[in-house]
Amino acid sequence: MPELPEVTTICRSLDRQLRGQVITGAASCGRLRVDVDSVSLQGFCAGKCISAVTRRAKYLLVVFTDRSGLILHLGMTGSFVITPDDGQARPYERAYFLLADGRRWRFCDIRCFGSLQLCPGDIQSCTHPALADLGLEPLTGDFNGSSLHRLSRNSRTPVKTWLMDQHNVVGVGNIYANEALFQAGINPATPVRRLGLQRCRRLAAAVKTILQAAIAAGGTTISDYRDVDGSEGHFRTALEVYGRAGEPCPRCGDSIERLLQGGRAAFFCPRCQPRR
The missing domain is CATH 3.20.190.10 (MutM-like, N-terminal)
Known part of the structure; x- marks a missing residue:
């Protein structure tokens, strides 16, 4: 998608x-x-x-x-x-x-x-029903470490699943959630309410960095996505963990692992993103 x-x-x-x-x-x-x-x-x-x-x-x-x-x-x-x-x-x-x-x-x-x-x-x-209950825009000032920390305090949901919920934060799909969590050094299975303020700040900053880099590359073409002129997105070459299960981590060399969360694949490095 x-x-x-x-x-x-x-x-x-x-x-x-x-x-x-x-x-x-x-x-x-x-x-x-x-x-x-x-x-x-x-x-x-x-x-x-x-x-x-x-x-x-x-x-x-x-x-x-x-x-x-x-x-x-x-x-x-x-x-x-x-x-x-x-x-x-x-x-x-x-x-x-x-x-x-x-x-x-x-x-x-x-x-x-x-x-x-x-x-x-x-x-x-934004009063139309399709737009009424959407979460924060991640590239605005409203989305930051403090707002992420505040909104997630009562949730036991794994952080990647929480990040992809459009009622919390909009537009952060599976590809970019995986990449942001890797950049922030956070395991995707960590319950989001366990993240302290400092880790929330790292994650919010990583989300912004990853999304901005992907926009600059025209998005990510895995299979169907094309721009209006038919061109592909080129961020796929910059992906560090998504779709790379079994490959060496670009940081530490350990094998990237894959797990399923709610039917979606999570990719992570167990050394760089320890569960805690």
């Missing part, structure tokens, strides 16, 4: 290509996890001008000049393609928007776990 760096990369690309564009038509084939019928989509979008494309958590917010907008989520395999309109649907095209300059903005999704929702009110107010 695209995580914060991938969604940020796509958000910036969409904003560059769509800002100021007027939508002349729209349609949906009705196969996304959360969808809108074509009549409603056309009626909502036709004639509206896009003022910006922004992000909240892993959601993309297409903001119209009247402050209404679209709330999009890529799910597991969603992607966007913008091309001259040839009148033909591409494979796995689940929705499309026609632009006044003759281009077609396509929402493609192989597995149909993506979502498309309408927001008739002020989309930036």
